[in-house]
Amino acid sequence: MRKLIFFVLILLILLTGYSFFNNAPHNVELGKSIYSIVEDVNNTEISINTLADFDWDKGFLYTPYSTQKGIDEQLGVHFKDPSNIDWRDDIYLLVFMKDDKVVQYAEVDRQGADFKLGEKEYLTPSDDVIFIERY
Known part of the structure; x- marks a missing residue:
């Protein structure tokens, strides 16, 4: 019984930690602000x-059809x-990092x-x- 409880606790910790560190907030307001800028031709x-x-030190721009593998390789994490950009051609994806974590x-x-x-690989605040x- 103790082994089962121990196993369940470890599993919960791992799953909670994975989702905590893997889910960055979707900044809808930033997307809307960019939309209004692009709207003016x-x-x-x-x-x-x-x-x-928010605080950030690197920003990466991903084109339509960017793969999950390519995103992970460039970010290093x-x-x-969540946008499934690898299947979409209607959006670009901006991913912001601070101290090597997606924020x-x-x-x-x-x-x-x-x-x-x-010519730059990523954005910086400066x-x-x-x-x-x-087009």
Whole structure:
């Protein structure tokens, strides 16, 4: 009986820890703010740091059809993508990290546009511009 209780407790701790460390909040407000910037066809850039109301040190932009494996490899940690971007072409995914942990993510509606980081691999608070390319 003790072994069973011990096993159940360990299993609960593992499952709780996994879901706690794996679920970053979906920042819906950031997605809406970006949407309103892209909605104005005169805008060609998005400055993320002016919109983000949380602490972050790296921001990664994932294109439609990005794979879970590719996301995990670039982040260096497992992030269970709740948007299922690997099957979608209507959004981009922004994933923000602080101290090598995913802290927030946002879904960015395409709205007839593609988004680019230029030559950089990821965003930082001091280099936070996403370029809008209309099609």
